[in-house]
Amino acid sequence: MVIAQFKMRDQGSLLGVLWSALNPLLMLTILYVVFHFHMGKEIENYAVYLLIGLVTYTHFSNSTVAAMHVFHNMSSLAANTIFPKEILVIATVISRSIEFAVSFLVCIGIAVFAGVQLTGSVFLIVAVILVQTAFALAVSLILSFLYLFLRDIEHIYQLLLRLLFFLTPIFYNMEYLGDGIIRTVVMMNPLTHLTMFARSAIFSGESILMGLAVFGLLALVLLVMSFLAFKRFEPNLAERV
């Protein structure tokens, strides 16, 4: 099923799977060119810093948006075959997570090339990927069935994602925000923490074990709750797609 998701996605586009690499790279170039004189001076290895933020954000937004549409895109399958429907959502998110893992490998490669000293903490990136997958899956399960009830969710969520892009320290750092209300808002954004975990792992920053464990636990609780909600809704799924 995961393979199916992976293959389906880029059918019919000229560059196929390359797009998933090109998109963040183009974004990286734009942000780098715009910000490296300004913010770039204060942040070490600005290109790698940017890339990690972009990769994290891209995985979250792509996986949740894809999962939101999955029952609509595979409506014949969802309406006419008998199987636990959450599999479609899980497969969608996992196929994006594989891409996410590959992106981090590239990140680490570039980091080494840029002269970043790696330590053992780099292996924590695996835990970061798992935690983010659990979190994205929890959000995806809810979105996937909300979308069947109310198509407006699509527009609301796109707006929310755009907001999240600016409320996540992707091209700036926390120092830049000062101590005001905006900092508090940014700190309440789960993606902020996920981005910082990934950066700490690669740049060998402060220990993230504690934070990662707490976040992982919260993500797990959220996942169980959204799974139960999804299961409650599932009997009505076939007639809604």
Add this chain to the structure above:
Amino acid sequence: METVIQLADVSKAFRVDTGRTPLVGLLSGAFGNSQEKRFRYSLHNLNLTITKGERVGLVGNNGAGKTTLLKLIAGLYAPTSGRIMVKGQVTFLAGFGIGMVDEMTVAENAFLYAAIYGVDRDEIEANLEEIVSWAGLTEFVQTRFKHLSDGMKIRLAFSTTRYFDADIYLLDEALSAGDQSFRKKCEQVFLDYKKSARTMLIASHNMTFVEDFCDKTIWIEGGKLIAFGETKEVIANYLAVSGLKKKMNQETKCVVREQ
């Protein structure tokens, strides 16, 4: 005999689109001026018991509720009221709207379809050639599903289904899209099934097929059970009622041709 499917007072209602956007509907509902009917009953207080190994036909005019009934048993729809008991693994195969994915190739779809119904990948891999050739699609293994004709689609789906090991088969007009030679092949498969203890419920407009293959037949009309009994009797009654109209139509046609 062991009961494998039992329906007790099952009803199913569907929301009727009022042609308004949800927001307007919501508002008018909130202000209490929504006297119109929002639901239409597709099945009404249905009681039914099917025992293991029975092959049951399901007849009725378009819109009688045949597909709704099958999808309820399949668990794809939830009943509005009543209780449904189903024992064993169920396979549902619809002639229209097969659960396959447009953007994937014939081979990939066979794997996916089989995986959904719990067939080992190895088994399909070993038999892929047979599945494809039985469906007459040997040249099209790498063709994307959406480029196949409707007949090819149903042939592929049915061919893959033969490898499923389900206890209950629900077929919804599964054979209507195929041509004569395909129908012959299917009938052979069904005859093989006949020897096994598989329970089957087959919705069809092909009375000859139902007569040949089904021991018992359900006749529903307008969401209500009209008859459930020996195939011969039920079909005869069904044809007597609905066939009347057909005969009249044919006669009119003849007249036109003679003129």
